Each structure stands twice: as C-alpha cells, then as structure tokens.
Amino acid sequence: MADTNTELLVRRLREAVGAEGVVTDAQQQAGYTRDWLGKWQGRVPVVVRPADTTETAAVVRICRAAHTPIVTQGGNTGMSGGATPDASGAQVIVSTTRMNRVRAIDPLNNTLTVDAGVILAHAQDAARQAGRFFPLSLGAEGSCTIGGNLATNAGGIAVLRYGNMRDLVLGLEVVLPDGRIWDGLRGLRKDNTGYDLRGLFVGSEGTLGIITGAVLKLFPQVSARATAWVGASDLQQLVALLERLRAACGERLLAFEMLSQDALDLVLQHVTDTRAPMAGASPFHALVELGDTAPHGLQDMLEQALAQAMEDGLIGDGAVVAASQAQAQAFWKLREGISQAQVRAGPVVKHDIALPISALPAFVAEAGAAVRDAAAASGLAARVINFGHLGDGNLHYNVLLPAGLAPEAVKAATVLLNRAVHDRVAAFNGSISAEHGVGQLRRDELRHYKDPLEMEMMMAIKRALDPNLIMNPGKLL
Ligand SMILES: Cc1cc2nc3c(=O)[nH]c(=O)nc-3n(C[C@H](O)[C@H](O)[C@H](O)COP(=O)(O)OP(=O)(O)OC[C@H]3O[C@@H](n4cnc5c(N)ncnc54)[C@H](O)[C@@H]3O)c2cc1C
CATH class of the missing domain: 3.30.70.2190 (Alpha-Beta Plaits)
Structure with missing residues (x-):
C-alpha cells in the first residue's frame, strides 16, 4: 500500500468507528501485533476496534474496497499465530474487544446471547448470575473471547462431558467478507432448513468472516465437585x-x-x-x-x-x-x-493432537521411539512433555529442547520432530490439530496431512464466501 492510500484508509476507518476505535501508535499496537508466546511479530498501519456489529460491517466494507486484508483478533491468547498479522504492513487488525455486551439471557430456553468480544470468564459469570452454567473452561478464560473460542473451536477441560465450542453454540451473527451482516442468532436445538452455515464459521479461524455475536447453550449449575x-x-x-x-x-x-x-x-x-x-x-x-x-x-x-x-x-x-x-x-x-513451566524451561516443539482414546497407549509408545530417533538424528537431548485431555483423546505431546538452543537449530529440529510425531498421528487415524487451531503454525502440516479432496472442498467454501481472499490470508488454508 502506498503511504497516501494508507492514510486514506486510516482516515476512512477513523470516520467509521471514531477516534477511540483506532490505534495507530506503534507502542500502543504492541499488544496486538505480537502473539502472547512471542513467536510471531506482525506490523499494521492501524488496529481497528469497532464498538458494534454495524461498525464492524462498515470496517469490512472499507477494507474490501481498499483490497486490504483483515486479521480478526479477540483476546490474542491463541496458540497458533492465527490472530497475528504478517510483517508486510499491508494488513489491518480488527479487534473485537470493545464488543463486550451480554445481549440477553433466557433461563427457560437455557441460552445466553453475547457479543463476540465478551471474555469467556464474563460469559461464565453471566450464566452463574442467572443460576445457570456455561461449561467451556480453559486456562486463558480470563482473557480469551467467545468469538476467539468459536473461531478456534476451543476445547478445554470439560469436553468429555459437554463437548467443545461447536457443541455449545446455537446461533451466530457474522459480518461476511463483503460487509453484509448474517443474522443467524437463533436459539434453536432443532433447525433442519438446509446446510449447517453456523458450523462453517466454527473453527474457521477468521478466514470466512468476523463473528460478532453468538447464542450459547446453558446447563444446570454444578453445585458440587x-x-x-x-x-x-x-x-x-x-x-x-x-x-x-x-x-x-x-x-x-x-x-x-x-x-x-x-x-x-x-x-x-x-x-x-x-x-x-x-x-x-x-x-x-x-x-x-x-x-x-x-x-x-x-x-x-x-x-x-x-x-x-x-x-x-x-x-x-x-x-x-x-x-x-x-x-x-x-x-x-x-x-x-x-x-507456564514450558515457557520457562526452554524451546518447546508443540503438538496438539487428537487420537481415538483406545489408541493412546500404542501411539505414545510408538511416538516416543520416533521422537528419540529424530532427536538422536539431530544430536539433541529431547524430553517429551506429554499431557492433555485424555477424556476426549487430545494430547499436548510436546518436545522440550535444551535451553539456549540457537533458533536455527530449533527450526531444524522442529521439522524433524513434527514429521516424527505427525506421521504417527496419521498412522493411527488421528488429527494434527485438536483444539488450538491451525493458524500459521500448522498450515504447512495441514497441507501435508489433510486429504486433498477435503482441502479442495475447504478452498471452494473459502472462495465462495471470500472471493477476494481478504479474511486472514496466510492462516489455516
Ligand atoms: C494458558 C492458556 C491455556 C489455554 N488452554 C486452552 C485449552 O485448554 N483449550 C483450548 O482450546 N485452547 C486453549 N488455549 C488457547 C486459546 O485460549 C484459545 O484458542 C482461545 O479460544 C482463543 O481465543 P481468543 O479470543 O484469544 O482468540 P485470538 O487468539 O484473538 O484468535 C484466535 C483465532 O480466532 C480468530 N478470531 C478471533 N476472534 C474472532 C471473531 N470474532 N471472528 C472470527 N475470527 C475470530 C483469529 O483470527 C485467530 O485466527 C489456551 C491459551 C492459553 C494462553
């Protein structure tokens, strides 16, 4: 983007959302342009913070007219770099954090309707105050947003009982890549009127549109543990x-x-x-x-x-x-x-994998041998840090490398270790991405392992909804 075009874009965005809705100062942008792990660093001319759905739609229309890619960001707690822009300076971040209203609660229908920027812990609180329970629970619940939870199909610790985010949503409101607003905020448990459009946006990682609102399922309060x-x-x-x-x-x-x-x-x-x-x-x-x-x-x-x-x-x-x-x-x-312990201990090669529960013992035995071989081939001492949500078959099968290892050596070891672990995952009919999303971290791995026909269908959906490819390019697909 030429400077004058950038200035024009920023001016239009400021007109659409007001001065309090744009962040142009590089220092103030720092919390948005870098992911919390410090793995990815991007650059943008502006972070836009619309206050509601109408403003979000206006922002998308302006960006579309300017051919400017949009990176949607919620709480910026993702693990896969999905919310971090690239370093070109040609993308903008649309942050949902000002859209943080609880819109409605219906205790008899057991539903909670919220803006997408509502923090997960606040949604849990709103449910509790109405004598109900919203079960999604994960370590980042004090900062991550409902929109981010939906866009990554977050899992966490209670999936075994309540399912993941896909199972916890009944309706969505989405600003499409052409700036139109899809109002699918229905609180229905049965609705067989065609394709599952809501399901398309769950797990879409900001590549199909901006989720601006959601109807969530509530449950009876858990009073004893x-x-x-x-x-x-x-x-x-x-x-x-x-x-x-x-x-x-x-x-x-x-x-x-x-x-x-x-x-x-x-x-x-x-x-x-x-x-x-x-x-x-x-x-x-x-x-x-x-x-x-x-x-x-x-x-x-x-x-x-x-x-x-x-x-x-x-x-x-x-x-x-x-x-x-x-x-x-x-x-x-x-x-x-x-x-937290992993961050302090040294470089970690992370794997967020899902397997049939019955296959976990055999997988862990085989993957352990494969990791030992790959580490020996790189001449490194590697330690497997294996933990996860066994109740739903999701392992965080991570490999800790020696502290202080040079970044190039970490990069080279990552390629070998990913292949060693993900080949075993594929052999056991598992998934290389269970709950943290693909983002930019696993994009190449996805292309390597996903059935080409499935990739083709996903690309067809992407092109149908976002023909100009402006929604979160470089992520997922
Ligand atoms: C300590 C810790 C523990 C964690 N534990 C778990 C866990 O147990 N289970 C789990 O699943 N995750 C876990 N996570 C990962 C993370 O919290 C989740 O991925 C969370 O759902 C991301 O929400 P967010 O609002 O921070 O999204 P962001 O990080 O801002 O964005 C994540 C992705 O969603 C997209 N996105 C965000 N908002 C929207 C929107 N409104 N519309 C469209 N796209 C959007 C972004 O473009 C990006 O691709 C953990 C993270 C931390 C830091």
Missing part, C-alpha cells in the same frame, strides 16, 4: 480407569486430565507454591473431577469408584481424593501450570 489425583504405572491403566469411571459415575464425570511424570516434574521445578500430590513417582498421572447438580454424595462416589478400581488392579500407584477445595485447587494448579 469432587476431585482426585491418580498415579498409574502405564497409560493403559488410565484408559481403563476412564472407562470404569464413565460406567460408575456417568454424566458426573466432568474432567479426566493426564500428565506424564516429566510434565509434573517440570511444573514442580518451575512454578512456585506447587508440590507433588503423592509420594513417589509414577510414569503417568490423572486429575479426575466429578460434578453434580445435587450437593451430596459425590465425594463418596469418587472414593468408592477409585477404591474398587484399586482393588481390581486397575490403578497401579494409588489415588488421593481432595479433602478440601484448597487441595483440589492445588491439584488443578499442577495441571494448569504446565504452559
């Missing part, structure tokens, strides 16, 4: 325990998280105020949580189910049921501290 830490001598034990708890506790099983001993050690080493829940080491650990609308009996149910599992030889290394809320929180701190 029981939490336990379990040690296992192999992964097969945890897979068997998951099945056992599903049978014994049914819908009450809210979370079944897994950490390898290496992942736990990393947290104990790098995160303050943490300590191991049980004496001695176990190859694998599980953090299990039950929840119920009825306040009594949950603790007993969990204790009995675990005692029976131990008696039957399902659990090798024991279990502890949290005796207080503080102890339960201490367990969760260990699970949630892994991201």
Whole structure:
C-alpha cells in the first residue's frame, strides 16, 4: 500500500468507528501485533476496534474496497499465530474487544446471547448470575473471547462431558467478507432448513468472516465437585480407569486430565507454591473431577469408584481424593501450570493432537521411539512433555529442547520432530490439530496431512464466501 492510500484508509476507518476505535501508535499496537508466546511479530498501519456489529460491517466494507486484508483478533491468547498479522504492513487488525455486551439471557430456553468480544470468564459469570452454567473452561478464560473460542473451536477441560465450542453454540451473527451482516442468532436445538452455515464459521479461524455475536447453550449449575489425583504405572491403566469411571459415575464425570511424570516434574521445578500430590513417582498421572447438580454424595462416589478400581488392579500407584477445595485447587494448579513451566524451561516443539482414546497407549509408545530417533538424528537431548485431555483423546505431546538452543537449530529440529510425531498421528487415524487451531503454525502440516479432496472442498467454501481472499490470508488454508 502506498503511504497516501494508507492514510486514506486510516482516515476512512477513523470516520467509521471514531477516534477511540483506532490505534495507530506503534507502542500502543504492541499488544496486538505480537502473539502472547512471542513467536510471531506482525506490523499494521492501524488496529481497528469497532464498538458494534454495524461498525464492524462498515470496517469490512472499507477494507474490501481498499483490497486490504483483515486479521480478526479477540483476546490474542491463541496458540497458533492465527490472530497475528504478517510483517508486510499491508494488513489491518480488527479487534473485537470493545464488543463486550451480554445481549440477553433466557433461563427457560437455557441460552445466553453475547457479543463476540465478551471474555469467556464474563460469559461464565453471566450464566452463574442467572443460576445457570456455561461449561467451556480453559486456562486463558480470563482473557480469551467467545468469538476467539468459536473461531478456534476451543476445547478445554470439560469436553468429555459437554463437548467443545461447536457443541455449545446455537446461533451466530457474522459480518461476511463483503460487509453484509448474517443474522443467524437463533436459539434453536432443532433447525433442519438446509446446510449447517453456523458450523462453517466454527473453527474457521477468521478466514470466512468476523463473528460478532453468538447464542450459547446453558446447563444446570454444578453445585458440587469432587476431585482426585491418580498415579498409574502405564497409560493403559488410565484408559481403563476412564472407562470404569464413565460406567460408575456417568454424566458426573466432568474432567479426566493426564500428565506424564516429566510434565509434573517440570511444573514442580518451575512454578512456585506447587508440590507433588503423592509420594513417589509414577510414569503417568490423572486429575479426575466429578460434578453434580445435587450437593451430596459425590465425594463418596469418587472414593468408592477409585477404591474398587484399586482393588481390581486397575490403578497401579494409588489415588488421593481432595479433602478440601484448597487441595483440589492445588491439584488443578499442577495441571494448569504446565504452559507456564514450558515457557520457562526452554524451546518447546508443540503438538496438539487428537487420537481415538483406545489408541493412546500404542501411539505414545510408538511416538516416543520416533521422537528419540529424530532427536538422536539431530544430536539433541529431547524430553517429551506429554499431557492433555485424555477424556476426549487430545494430547499436548510436546518436545522440550535444551535451553539456549540457537533458533536455527530449533527450526531444524522442529521439522524433524513434527514429521516424527505427525506421521504417527496419521498412522493411527488421528488429527494434527485438536483444539488450538491451525493458524500459521500448522498450515504447512495441514497441507501435508489433510486429504486433498477435503482441502479442495475447504478452498471452494473459502472462495465462495471470500472471493477476494481478504479474511486472514496466510492462516489455516
Ligand atoms: C494458558 C492458556 C491455556 C489455554 N488452554 C486452552 C485449552 O485448554 N483449550 C483450548 O482450546 N485452547 C486453549 N488455549 C488457547 C486459546 O485460549 C484459545 O484458542 C482461545 O479460544 C482463543 O481465543 P481468543 O479470543 O484469544 O482468540 P485470538 O487468539 O484473538 O484468535 C484466535 C483465532 O480466532 C480468530 N478470531 C478471533 N476472534 C474472532 C471473531 N470474532 N471472528 C472470527 N475470527 C475470530 C483469529 O483470527 C485467530 O485466527 C489456551 C491459551 C492459553 C494462553
């Protein structure tokens, strides 16, 4: 873009959203142009912050007329660089953070209608105040937005019970790439009037339009919880325990998280105020949580189910049921501290993968061997940090490289390690992108592994909705 064109664009955008809706100062843009991991750095002439859907539509029309690509951004907590612009200076960021109104709540229909820029924790609060429960829960819930959750089809810790974001949305409002507004804000559980248009935008990572509003599903409030830490001598034990708890506790099983001993050690080493829940080491650990609308009996149910599992030889290394809320929180701190611990420990090659739950033990054995071979080929000491949402088959199968390793060496090792892990994922019929999105991190990997016919159908949808390819170019596809 020539400078005069850029100036004209910024002027038009300022006219559309007002002075408080544009950020042109490079220092003030810093929180938008860089991702939180510090992996990607982009450059834009302007960050636009529309206050509502009408302003968003005007912004899109102006950008379309100027052939200016749009990178939509919510809370900027994504893990795959999807919300970071490129370094050309030719793209603009449209931030949804000023669109943060709870629009309506309907307790009888169990729905909550919000602007896309509403922070996830605020949506949870709004549901709670109405005596209801919005179950999406993840480490970034204090900063990520409903629009970002939808655009990445976020998962988190309760997918096992409630599904991921795709399962939690009934209606959407979207500004299309030509600036028209699609009002699909319906709170219906049945609507067979044709193609699932709503589903197209879930997981679209800003490539098909800007989500500006959503109707979310609510559930009865969970008034009691029981939490336990379990040690296992192999992964097969945890897979068997998951099945056992599903049978014994049914819908009450809210979370079944897994950490390898290496992942736990990393947290104990790098995160303050943490300590191991049980004496001695176990190859694998599980953090299990039950929840119920009825306040009594949950603790007993969990204790009995675990005692029976131990008696039957399902659990090798024991279990502890949290005796207080503080102890339960201490367990969760260990699970949630892994991201932070990894950042402190050194360069990490991340894999966000999904597998059939039954295939997890065999996958982990084979992938471990493949990683060892790939690391040996690069002459590196690599440590697998394996953790994730075992209850829904999602592993964060990460590889920690030596601290201080030069960026070029990290890059070279990443290529080898990605191939080693993702080839095994493909062999087990899994997915190389489970909940963090493809963004720019896994775009090349997606092209390598996705069925060409599926890629062709996705491109056909992209071209039909965004023929000028202005929505988040360089991401996902
Ligand atoms: C500590 C931590 C823990 C996390 N744990 C989990 C977890 O357990 N599970 C999980 O799934 N994720 C997790 N994440 C990742 C992240 O929080 C989610 O991907 C979240 O859904 C992103 O929301 P956001 O508003 O920050 O989106 P952003 O990061 O701003 O954007 C993400 C993508 O969505 C697009 N987008 C954003 N808003 C819109 C919109 N309104 N319309 C169209 N496109 C849009 C962007 O263009 C980009 O492609 C975690 C992140 C952190 C930092």
